[in-house]
Amino acid sequence: MGGYILRRLLSAVPVLLGITVIVFLIMALIPGDPATAILGSYATPENVARINRELGLDAPLWRQYLIWLGNMLQGDFGQSFALNRPVLDEVLERFGATLILAGTAFVLCVVLGVVAGTISAANQYGWADKTITFAVLLGISIPSFFLGMMMILLFAVRLRWFPVSGMWPIYGTRDAAALLSHLAMPALALAVVATGVIARLSRSALLEVLRQDFIRTARAKGVHERSVIWRHALRAAMVSILPVLGIQAGFVLSGAVYIEIVFQWPGIGRMLVDAILRRDILLVQGGVIVVAACYVFFNIVVDVAQSLLDPRIRT
């Protein structure tokens, strides 16, 4: 088991390097040069060359990449010029808020999606199945940012159940209750699309499993149908559901960008959009790399969970 985890972690190293290469190349595409930006458009060629030398921009691309990578490995992601603070500090702070939002939404969509899909499959063609199937279709067709806006209108403005936006109350204590009431709507709005996708997948995975011989064996033993569905069938179906959860985590993380804007959640998605509009490139770079690395790590967790679930993989 330990060996498997280690192998899986090692295999992530080239992926992480690949991510840094892609980000570096995309950023190298950016038109315009920093020297002109610093000195203004009337700079003499000599001054531009001097600045470029000082910034290391006269070196070949691969050397620039290695220097950049080396700095990052030492925790130096540069300085955000718009915020005037180290990129890494800002990114980590914002990423924490995103993790709270996306993590909650992810747990919600996995639980709701798997349960809805299982109920749907167990009652195939019944009214519960039809209702869930339609709800799922609606859920995967509605833009999450539009859904979030409608939720604000209904639950915050009309019914006044939840605060309109933000992560914490402006005045008052920052306790768990306050966080939950601020978290409820954005987490739900963020979870909807992934819930739909997971419910669909769970339904078809379960229908596939329910026709297998070992389900008949469980029934022949006299195991109660409840247990046949929720223990035997669901466990086997999880083998094909689990890998998709890794992909869905990426969708939840992506959707968080919109939801953070709609609900003014102080997360990394909003930071990235603001940074792009302000052309704060180093901040974009740092944010993208940290989130992507975290996503790669999450997929390793999913793989390990998969091997725990299915003893046939381990050997």
Added chain:
Amino acid sequence: MTASLMLFSRNRLALAGGVVLAFVLLLALAVPLMPLADPDVTNTANRFRPPLSEGALLGTDHLGRDLLSRLLWGTRLSLAVGFAAAAIAATIGAAIGVIAGFYGGRLDNVIMRGVDMLMAFPYILLALAIVAALGPGLLNALIAVAAVNVPFFARNIRGITVGLAHKEFVDAARLSGLSRPQIILTEILPNVLPVIVIAMSTTIGWMILETAGLSFLGLGSQPPQADLGSMLGEARAALISHPHTSVVPGVMILIIVMSINLLGDGIRDALDPRLKSGALSRPMAATRVRRRTHAPEPGLEGILALEGLETEFHVGPRKLRAVGGVSLAVRPGECLGIIGESGSGKSVTALSVTGLVASPPGVITGGAVRYRGDDLIGAPYERLRAVRGREIAYIFQDPLSTLHPLYRVGDQLVEAIRAHQKIGADAARGKAVELLRDVRIPNPERRISDYPHEMSGGMRQRVGIAMALANDPEVIIADEPTTALDVTVQAQILSLLDDLRRSRDLAIIFITHDFGVVAQLCDRVAVMYAGKVVEEGPTKAVLAAPRHPYTARLIACVPELGGGRRRLEAIPGLPPAVDRLPEGCAFAERCNKARGVCREGHIPLAQEGDRAVRCLFPEESPAREAAE
């Protein structure tokens, strides 16, 4: 029936989606011809007019621009960008996929590694990075969305191409001297095109959502030009005071994406043959019962008696009569063999006893199954569940597929025990070890924590038998338990079953297609053909002197060690299809003794002492002579 109805209703939904989408597309195409206000002319005196006001059907936005006009122009733009992104992503992705899949080798390796890297990003990060580099703008958003979706197409198409690259027709093209690009164009491309179309139809909704999303963030279309996403983005500031400016573009996105998804699902379903065959419908907890007549009066003696049992499969309009009125009984301590070719209905007969026939499509349409005098057909689920495993237990054919692959065998045994007995987990575990010892598994304390895939076929079948014995049932139904095993293991399993039956006074119904096995184990044997019992009697008597021509031919098929130079006679022809059973004897077509009367009307099972035969002209002399 329900399956085809469901398919139809799904297709109707797909049709509705198609109609709506076609309407929206037409509307978008016709926008320049319509008498609409200029979408970009601001009129601040006229801000935030509500819908249905004069001169502005949907009202106006925060700059007093006509919302209807902006909506239609925005729809046109969103659709154009979405379709363009899909087309670009599909073209580039498919090109990469075809090249990687067709050329293979190192090129394939390098390309697919790159694709994997791109897929390691949550899609929006990549899109944001691209927009960050290129700058905000609708064209750049389009490029970003297309680029993000290229890996998806590349991966799918590569998979298909790898499969095609080694097909015979591609080899033939190669041998005929076509160059590789020529082969790609003439042989590969036409075959991957449908896949590309399907992949596009399922992702285009996403792409429209993604471009709308980038515009919503202010990274896509720039003012004054607006697509649906940026309309929503601009309206957000006035969400609470003037919600209609948000609702109008939002609902439009929803309508477009939903109609595309409906249509895409319809296309995918129409191309999935499993849906039509009902292979994706879920078997219910117990077989459906639709008895056409009342249950027959009790007539047979035995702990378990099947009387006139009829089971059908309803597949679309076809009704397959798998079991057509089977009557059999078994007494405690007795072993009854049921023998027949595959498709003769023997397994379905056995599974019907406790309602285990997959349903849909299975339906029990008549007869009775009496256990200690109680009819189990139509019994409530809880009654069936109490009988299953407790009174009547099953042993199935292939224990690799019949044991749950993800649970340890011990846990599966414990579950079987605790399904019927209220004992603690530890006591059940002790009992499970005992059971494994009873079926002669060495080292039961250790094997109990094995997974099924860690055991040999023989050991797995022992676990299957132990599971059947878990609750000391009265009847065991063994459905070809030794078919998947090799001969020495088979002999061990048979002698084990024989011992168990004698020591526990078990009634066993043993299903097989092997007369050798029947001779070793069974007291009586019933021969099934096309869903009916054609002959029944004590095993020795039937083997020595079969009365039904089919039995005789079946026995003649079995090679015998030391039997000398005897000709093995295969039976010509095939059993009839069970949805088109002939009048009269089902075997008449293959029987060399058949006469006209054999094909006229029902032939009853004629009882004669302890034997019975369903034939108008039964064999008179011992089979061996008849066969020679």
